[in-house]
Amino acid sequence: MNVIEVIRTKRDGGRLSNEQIGWVVDAYTRGVVADEQMSALAMAILLRGMDAAETAAWTRAMIDSGERLDLSALRRPTVDKHSTGGVGDKITLLLAPLVATCGAAVPQLSGRGLGHTGGTLDKLESIPGWRARLSTAEILAQLRDVGAVVCAPTEGLAPADRKLYALRDVTGTVESVPLIASSIMSKKIAEGASGLVLDVKVGSGAFMKTTEQARELAEALLAIGRAEGMRVTAVLSDMSVPLGTAVGNALEVAEAVDVLRGGGPADVVELTLVLAREMLAVAGIDGPDPATVLASGAAYETWCRMIRGQGGDPDAPLPAATRVHEVRADRDGVLAGFDAYAVGLAAWRLGAGRARKEDAVAAAAGVRCLAEPGEPVVVGRPLLELHTDDPDTVPAALDALRGAVLIGAVPIDDGAPVRGPLVLDVLR
């Protein structure tokens, strides 16, 4: 095999054979194919595409680059969820304990945030004592004892994906549906769950800005999962406004706990229940409805055990910001909504997210929305709270909201506000 031949094949619009794909992914993982060769190939793939069979082979090669978790010793059906990332998306924190309480085992190997969308591990790390890194034995023990685990992927899972993702991140080759789909699915398949529900986000705060793009990605994800014999469902959900009222790390944990204790914003509850029902369907569990389980407080009990299992104290106070800055309405009218991207960007600048992988995040930083889309507001009414420990970050956050979006993001018009449905489609 010759890497230049492989690159040329794709560059000139040809199909890569399974042998070429298996070889090039393995050779790249072993360092035989160099970074500059793989990035040229990634650009050719981005511009020329890969068909479903090529994408399935690429995913398989990435899975084969490492180990696969063996969950067969568990007595329960295994099911996982993956979100393509949004602003205020704390649903994983709720789903893992809820679906575990309903009878499934939920191994949620999660990531950290980069850019304007938060990472599940960053959020959970705001809980005092909680740790993200578990050994394979600890993951299996917690799945057996609690039924739910949210942690970092072990080193051995899909190392090719880890290496390739870091490369794509610095070479302008992220935005390729086949490469995005194979990256997501290689990790999820290596994780060993037999079922998976995908939450594909659509809108300004999401990676996919239009329903068409989101549907294309969802179809690619489903095709890979099916080719691997996995039970998969994809939900398309709105990400044009933030999910819930809290965006940040500790702020989102607090909102998730509110929901687990029977409160919280309606949209967070709605999406949690939709996804939980899909996960149970995929797992083949026909038990009590998740709404009943949530209302009973049993999911909150599981949450506490899940957090304690990883060294965290669910009763400890969460970090609070030393500085809170209010953004107020500048005219009367009806609030049409907050733009998800602008709010995500503001939270990022306040310290909730990271610009580079090696950066730390501020646990207490973020944005709280104080008004709901559709609400009438008057001049001076507080609309947003900016939380930070570093007052120097506030101007940049205000800039993100004002310059980029606030006028459009918080449009106080006389016309009736329109917020579309939260769940746009379900692809089974």
Added chain:
Amino acid sequence: MNVIEVIRTKRDGGRLSNEQIGWVVDAYTRGVVADEQMSALAMAILLRGMDAAETAAWTRAMIDSGERLDLSALRRPTVDKHSTGGVGDKITLLLAPLVATCGAAVPQLSGRGLGHTGGTLDKLESIPGWRARLSTAEILAQLRDVGAVVCAPTEGLAPADRKLYALRDVTGTVESVPLIASSIMSKKIAEGASGLVLDVKVGSGAFMKTTEQARELAEALLAIGRAEGMRVTAVLSDMSVPLGTAVGNALEVAEAVDVLRGGGPADVVELTLVLAREMLAVAGIDGPDPATVLASGAAYETWCRMIRGQGGDPDAPLPAATRVHEVRADRDGVLAGFDAYAVGLAAWRLGAGRARKEDAVAAAAGVRCLAEPGEPVVVGRPLLELHTDDPDTVPAALDALRGAVLIGAVPIDDGAPVRGPLVLDVLR
């Protein structure tokens, strides 16, 4: 400036600004932009293209990455020639002394061969004692004293091009007209000559297989030269059959000397005179016709001084191969020609070329054509001589001729042979 923004701009089909191009080429040369980022950009440029203004800016940035030879102290007009590479193309060896004898100064900073086309420096190095590496002072002294120099580019000329060319070579990003054109022209412009004649080869033995492709490259080269205020002309010439009868290093030097002494194959003489006249026109020299100068033996005298100036002995015997294998006609008929690519490949395999930059070439290896297109032949008539010092290379060379081409390359048909014109077009 952010390299990912630059990559994305081109990836998504946009134009790069002069500032973006200047920055990215400089940052790559300094190691601030990494190889994997530049190769992704090169692939995006290959697939999306660059317009004339972008290509001119790219070339300018590569020139600015290093120094530029200052030939202003020379009393004569300066003019150079560049060939895009062919099989048996020894024209530089003839043109430099001929055009210098006609009154121009000819600084021919040349390259080595890679693949099936030979390199001018490799050919000259078969002359005992001759050395390719000269200092800038030596180059200027020889131009002043002899009027012609053929040598390796100094380290300081267009270092960005050297680095980028090596990268493109291993990342499947060679075949981009804007990148090829800017690579050629950045070196030629940095070399300091005020005029340039381009010999753009067309056919199986050339990089450009069709006249359309060659014309596209020629136009790109001319546009860059004109943007830099250079006087430039492009000749499109046939490379479907080898040029002359000798392909190899010492074999080609011997043929060039034959021509300088009044003999040699007609096609080599014809192309030499066409290019010499274009070089003199570009240099604004209206003296005796190059044919007269060649016949006078004065160009041969200049050749001897040029070789001696670089330590070579023009009277020393050239290396001869220890083994010569004949290929004979297997039926009666008329010889239609030898396929340039097959002959080039055979010479390469005999040791005349290199597979990797660090390989050495065999001075005596190569192919001699013993019959001319259009000649009637009978079974058993010798057609080709394979020269090598390593008998183990003969089967691979025969394979290149037989398997790939000999039946088609040496088609002995009853129909009349057709050889098209040598010079296909001249773009001024």
